[in-house]
Amino acid sequence: MLRWSLKLVCYEYDIKYRPGKGIGNADALSRWTSVNAAEARGMGSLADVLLLEEPPSGLNLDAAKIAAETKKDPVLQKVLFHVLHGWTGKNTDPTLQPYWTRREALSHNKECLLWCNRVIIPASLQQQVLKVLHAPHVGIVQTKAYARGYVWWVGMDARIEATVTVCELCQAVRNNPPRDPHTWILPDKPWSRVHVDFARPFQGKTFL
Numbered sequence: 001m002l003r004w005s006l007k008l009v010c011y012e013y014d015i016k017y018r019p020g021k022g023i024g025n026a027d028a029l030s031r032w033t034s035v036n037a038a039e040a041r042g043m044g045s046l047a048d049v050l051l052l053e054e055p056p057s058g059l060n061l062d063a064a065k066i067a068a069e070t071k072k073d074p075v076l077q078k079v080l081f082h083v084l085h086g087w088t089g090k091n092t093d094p095t096l097q098p099y100w101t102r103r104e105a106l107s108h109n110k111e112c113l114l115w116c117n118r119v120i121i122p123a124s125l126q127q128q129v130l131k132v133l134h135a136p137h138v139g140i141v142q143t144k145a146y147a148r149g150y151v152w153w154v155g156m157d158a159r160i161e162a163t164v165t166v167c168e169l170c171q172a173v174r175n176n177p178p179r180d181p182h183t184w185i186l187p188d189k190p191w192s193r194v195h196v197d198f199a200r201p202f203q204g205k206t207f208l
């Protein structure tokens with residue numbers, strides 16, 4: 001149960017009790033087995049950490065570079081200390097609050113900090129990562145979804161929104177909904193195919 005709570009900590013969810021007699025089939029929760037010890041501790045396997053294993057194309061970053069910048073980041077150094085040595089019962093440092101609230105799902109891998117399976121990007125690298133996330137120019141929602149598979153930092157969503165909102169290419173995509181990809185085969189001669197649709201209101205009636 002602890003393992004599942006750690007996996008789901010990134011989501012908002014409600015838990016509903018269902019008696020065993022009401023469940024006819026075997027459920028995943030009761031059959032789920034730990035792949036390795038790291039996963040059992042809620043740290044996520046390396047394969048889950050996409051940024052470290054399969055970074056997006058165009059992102060000239062690797063774990064060593066992120067680890068080096070993490071070491072220079074004073075806030076992340078405090079976070080790493082607490083991840084290694086434990087958190088206090090109550091946080092009094094405002095800069096640590098976003099991390100304290102996520103403390104159950106924070107871990108480290110290759111000397112990089114992780115929130116669930118997302119690498120926490122130090123401030124010095126955020127602009128570089130943001131540029132790659134934004135490169136496809138797919139608008140706010142899809143850029144955020146793309147980011148969620150790889151990275152997180154405090155205020156990341158707001159940075160994405162601010163960047164995309166002023167981007168002409170992203171706005172052009174937003175204002176042009178995707179066209180219907182269906183194309184009709186051209187008929188050989190006139191009236192060989194007739195399309196009909198509803199037409200209304202016309203003189204108070206609907207016509208087919």
Ligand SMILES: [Zn+2]
Pocket residue numbers: 134136137138139164167168169170171
């Ligand atoms: Zn854009």
